[in-house]
Amino acid sequence: MSMTQYVAWEHRGVLDIGFGSITQIGTHFKAMGARRIGIITDKGLMKAGVVDMVKDVIEIQGAPIVAGVYDGIEQDAKSLIVNECLRWCGENGVEGLLAVGGGSVLDAVKGLKIMLGYGVRDIAELMRATAGLHGGLTVQPLTFPHIAVPTTAGTGAESSPGAVIMVEEEGLKGNIVHPHLPAQVCVLDPQVTLSLPPSLTAETGCDALSHCIEAFFARNANSLSDAFAIHAIKLIKKYLPIAVQDGRNVEARMQMLIASNMGMQAYSKANGSAPIHNFAHAIGPKLNISHGLANAVLMSHVMSILFPLYLPRICDFAEAFGVKTDGLTPEQTYGVAVAAVEDFKKQLGIPAVFPHKLTPEDKDDLRFRVKTDIAGFRFPLPVEAVDIILDLSFSK
Known part of the structure; x- marks a missing residue:
C-alpha cells in the first residue's frame, strides 16, 4: 500500500x-x-x-x-x-x-x-x-x-x-x-440486536468481516481505511462467536455494532476491488440467498483463488485475524490464513457451500451477473476465475 x-x-x-x-x-x-x-x-x-x-x-x-x-x-x-x-x-x-x-x-x-x-x-x-x-x-x-x-x-x-x-x-x-x-x-x-437469532447473527457478522477484508485488500486501501479495517477484524474475531453463542451478551453485541460500522466506513473509503461482494450481488438475488449468508459462504472460496490480490498483504491480515505464522513464508501464510477463515465459518455454523446444484444455464447467467454487477466494473474478473469460484461455492 x-x-x-x-x-x-x-x-x-x-x-x-x-x-x-x-x-x-x-x-x-x-x-x-x-x-x-x-x-x-x-x-x-x-x-x-x-x-x-x-x-x-x-x-x-x-x-x-x-x-x-x-x-x-x-x-x-x-x-x-x-x-x-x-x-x-x-x-x-x-x-x-x-x-x-x-x-x-x-x-x-x-x-x-x-x-x-x-x-x-x-x-x-x-x-x-x-x-x-x-x-x-x-x-x-x-x-x-x-x-x-x-x-x-x-x-x-x-x-x-x-x-x-x-x-x-x-x-x-x-x-x-x-x-x-x-x-x-x-x-x-x-x-x-439482542433478539437476533444465532444464524442471522453469524451471517450478518460475516458480512461485516467481508467488508473489512475487501477494504484491507483493496487497490485503493490507505492508512485510514486500514486502521478501521484492522481493528474491526480484531473485534469481529473476538466478539462474533460470543454473540452467536450468547445473544444476550450486551458487550459482544455493542462491539459488533461498532465493528460493523467501522468495516463499512473502511469499505466505502478504500474501494477499488470487492470480488466477494461481486459474487454475493450476483448469487443472492438469483437464488434468493440473503446478502449476509452469500458473503459468509463466499469469503474463503474467493480468497483461495484470487492469489495475486491477497498475497501482498496476507501477512498483515493474518496477524489481525489472530493467525500464528511464525517462520512461515508469505505463500505458506496465505494457505494458513484462508484455512483460518474457513475454520471461523465452521465455528459460526456457516455452511461450506451453497446447497444448490447449478445447471449450465445457471452458470451462464451467474457469469453474466458477475460481469455486470456494480462491484465487477471496478475489478473485472477473468472468466476462468469466475468458473472456479462458482464450482467451489456450490454443491456438486
Whole structure:
C-alpha cells in the first residue's frame, strides 16, 4: 500500500453509541425540526417487538409524533416497494425518516431520502440503467431528517454513501451513490440486536468481516481505511462467536455494532476491488440467498483463488485475524490464513457451500451477473476465475 495516492475521508452525521442510545432519537428529530416521523421497517422486526421498543420510547417522550409504521420493506430493498413507501410517507405527512432494521431497510430509507431530495416519485429516475453504479447525480445537500437504527451488526449501511436497490424488472442490483446519503444520526444501541437469532447473527457478522477484508485488500486501501479495517477484524474475531453463542451478551453485541460500522466506513473509503461482494450481488438475488449468508459462504472460496490480490498483504491480515505464522513464508501464510477463515465459518455454523446444484444455464447467467454487477466494473474478473469460484461455492 502506498500513501502517495489522493485520499478524501469524509463522514457525514453523528454516531450515537451505547446501550439506551435510542432514548436520544426524539431529541435528534426535534433538533432537525421534524414534528411527524415515519418508522420504516420490516415485518420480522415488528413481530419481534423491536419496533415497538423504539416507538414506545419516542411516544413516552411526547415528541415527535409517530405518524405511522411502514413495515413492507423486503430483502434486497426492492425498487417498487421503495416507491410505494414514498407514497405512504406523503399520505401520512411524514417530516422525518426513522429506519429501524438491517441493510435492506437502511438502504430503502436512503432511497427515500434521495428521492425526496431530488423531487422524484420513481427511484428508477435516479438510476440511469438497471444495473451498475449510479453516481452521476449533481451533488446537492439531502436535508430531509433521517435517523438510522441498525438492528444487525453486518452491513454498516447506516453510514455508507451508497444505497443498493434491487431493480425488480431485471432482478439485478444497482447502487446509487451520494455523499449525503448516510443518516444524519446513526444510533448504535445493542438492545435492539439482542433478539437476533444465532444464524442471522453469524451471517450478518460475516458480512461485516467481508467488508473489512475487501477494504484491507483493496487497490485503493490507505492508512485510514486500514486502521478501521484492522481493528474491526480484531473485534469481529473476538466478539462474533460470543454473540452467536450468547445473544444476550450486551458487550459482544455493542462491539459488533461498532465493528460493523467501522468495516463499512473502511469499505466505502478504500474501494477499488470487492470480488466477494461481486459474487454475493450476483448469487443472492438469483437464488434468493440473503446478502449476509452469500458473503459468509463466499469469503474463503474467493480468497483461495484470487492469489495475486491477497498475497501482498496476507501477512498483515493474518496477524489481525489472530493467525500464528511464525517462520512461515508469505505463500505458506496465505494457505494458513484462508484455512483460518474457513475454520471461523465452521465455528459460526456457516455452511461450506451453497446447497444448490447449478445447471449450465445457471452458470451462464451467474457469469453474466458477475460481469455486470456494480462491484465487477471496478475489478473485472477473468472468466476462468469466475468458473472456479462458482464450482467451489456450490454443491456438486
